[in-house]
Amino acid sequence: MASASSPSVSSSTSSFSSSSSSSSRGTLALVSRQWFRLAYGTITSLDLSRRQGISASQFVSTVSLAPNLTSLQVALSGTDLITDAFIALIAQVCPRLECLSLFDNLRYGGAEHHVWTSDGLDSLFRRRTQLKDLSLACSPSVTHLPASISQMAGLEQPQIFSRLIVNLPEEIGGLxxxxxxxxxxxxxxxxxxxxxxxxxxxxxxxxxxxxxxxxxxxxxxxxxxxxxxxxxxxxxxxxxxxxxxxxxxxxxxxxxxxxxxxxxxxxxxxxxxxxxxxxxxRALRLPTSFTLLCALEELTLDVCLQQLPEGFETLISLRRLELKCSELTHLPSSLPQLSLLEHLAIVGCDQLVSLPDTIGQLPALRVLRLDCLENLQSLPDSIGQLQQLRSLSIICCDWLDVLPESLVHLSALERLEILYCVLLSSLPRGMHLLTSLQWLKLSDCPGICELPNSISFCKALECISIEACHALTTIPEGIRHRVRMQCSSGW
Missing domain, CATH: 3.80.10.10 (Ribonuclease Inhibitor)
Known part of the structure; x- marks a missing residue:
């Protein structure tokens, strides 16, 4: 084992990790075999991922020292590839194995040598009937799953990745x-x-x-x-x-x-x-019965809608809503009836020009993300009424040239992110009122030439990240030590 990097192993009390340095690669090889055996005796999990693979003899010598091994990950590549014989060895020398991840990344990616076939899986399925978790990224030589998979009576969570399998065996119903x-x-x-x-x-x-x-x-x-x-x-x-x-x-x-x-x-x-x-x-329409899903807590829609279905506000359990509807022209004023809504993301709604004034009445909203709204021209003043809002992201809103002054009344706001808003020329005055603000990021906003002095009095502010805001020439003295700046400005 000295020629390869050390395997990563774990137990309830200790772990060994591989390292890139030559000294650490040889560490396990220098330890006496007796101590090595005692240490490996407690191991239940072993990761044999490595750059240049592992030979069959190395594999046997390693796992034979770990009689309590229940979890094994093999993700080999390079010259020592996974073969049917190698898989058969796993079946023979790991008697207590419950979790197996078998990935030969070169094989799955289409390398020339195909050495792992359905026969190898058959030998595994016939011997390791107590496996519970099985992850397989099959080589191109695996053309089918053997019917013997039905013998794995304890299998609970298989994950199968294969480029050539055209069907699953009927025997899978026996699991x-x-x-x-x-x-x-x-x-x-x-x-x-x-x-x-x-x-x-x-x-x-x-x-x-x-x-x-x-x-x-x-x-x-x-x-x-x-x-x-x-x-x-x-x-x-x-x-x-x-x-x-x-x-x-x-x-x-x-x-x-x-x-x-x-x-x-x-x-x-x-x-x-x-x-x-x-x-x-783009051609899908939502049925009218959609609004009867009264237990729904998380909803993501990327459909062809100009408006949300009538009765949308009856989804009273909704906590997370993501709208990615390029034809959407407006949001309903009844949004505040979603009284439990905590996360609202409006993404790629190119036809949306404005947000309803009632958006400020969402009592539980903690995260608001406005992303790729190419025609959004303004934000309502009511946005400052979102007293539970913790995170606000405004991204790629090409026509947005000003932020409402009411933004500074977001007393719970911890994170403010403004990216790729090319017409935006300034931040609101009174930034010191954002008493909870911890993180501010500005990126690719070429119209912003200064930050308000009031930002120096944001007591909770830990970091300001500024990237590609080339017109920004001055930074208030009181916050320069908190600024991470990546742009060619002259301040």
Whole structure:
């Protein structure tokens, strides 16, 4: 083991970490084998990630000293690659293994030598039936998952990354302990009907499955399903209505650019707390039943909307709202009825010219982010009434040339960020009234030529970061020691 960097290992009482220095690389090799064995005897977790891999003999000599090993991460690259024989060794010499992460990054990235196949996985599945967590980034030589995966009766959370797998074996339905299934497989074309047999499945995640054309109706039989996430599945144009009828579902994450509709039946999702409809839904319309999701706490919308649905204010449990609707022209004045709303992000709403005066009446708002609002011309004076606001970000608002003076009444504000506002010429006077302000960042605001002297009296202010504000020539004397400045100004 002296020729390679030391593995990272951990236990409840101690840990060993690899280092780039030549002296530390040889540390473990210099320790007596007897002490080494005693130390490794307490180890339950081992990370064999390294630049140039590890040979089979090195692997055996390492793990044989760790009889209590329950967690192993192997992410090898270089000349000593993962092989079927190497995987078989894992199955043989790690008798208590419960968590295995097996990544050969070169193989997954498309290197020329393909030495890890489905046969290696078969040997692992047949021997390591007590594994609970399994993460696989398969080599291009892994063309299918062996049916022997059904023998891993204790498997709870598999994560499968594969470029060539086109289907999952029907035998996967025999994994009765399965709680979460994560699949990223661009050539996957279908899911097995046996998914309905996974009676304990709580989370199903499909990501990057660009050839997937359908989801089976059988998913409606997953009575314990709490979270369903489908992202970057570009061929998928519809989901069965049963997906939107599961009364136990708490999280629904959809990033499907070709999805045509959401059904009215989604009102049945009475336990739904998190809904993300994101990226590319230019033709998608929200059903009227959408506003009946009374348990919803987190909502992200990237859809083709000119206005929010009527009755939007009935989402009274909402705590986090992100709007990324490029056609949105205005926000409803009824926003304050979202009395629990803590986080509001308005991003890429190019048609939005102003915000409603009632925005200052959001009683619980702590974070406000205004980002890429190209036509926003002003902020309402009422923004100064947000007494719970802790963080305010104003980014890429091209036509915003002035900030309201009421901004200085945000007594709880701790973080203020103003970036890429090219017409903005100054900050409000009376900055000393921001008694809680700890962090101020200005970047790429070429019109700002000075900071108000009152900023020197912000007692809580710890750091001011200024980047590419080339017209800024003077900094108040009292705060220069707190300024981190990266621009060619003459102060």
């Amino acid at each position: 009765q302990a399965l709680k979460a299934l994560h699949v990223n497989a661009p050539r996957l074309t279908a899911l097995p009907d046996s998914l309905s047999d996974l009676s304990n499945l709580q989370e199903l995640s499909l990501e990057g499955c660009s050839d997937l054309t359908s989801v089976p109706e059988a998913i409606g039989q997953l009575l314990k399903l709490r979270a369903f996430h489908v992202r970057d599945c570009s061929t998928l144009r519809s989901l069965p209505d049963v997906v939107f009828s599961c009364t136990t579902q708490e999280s629904l994450d959809l990033e499907l650019p070709n999805l045509a509709r959401l059904p009215e039946s989604m009102s049945h999702l009475q336990s739904l707390q998190r809904l993300i409809v994101d990226r590319g839904f």
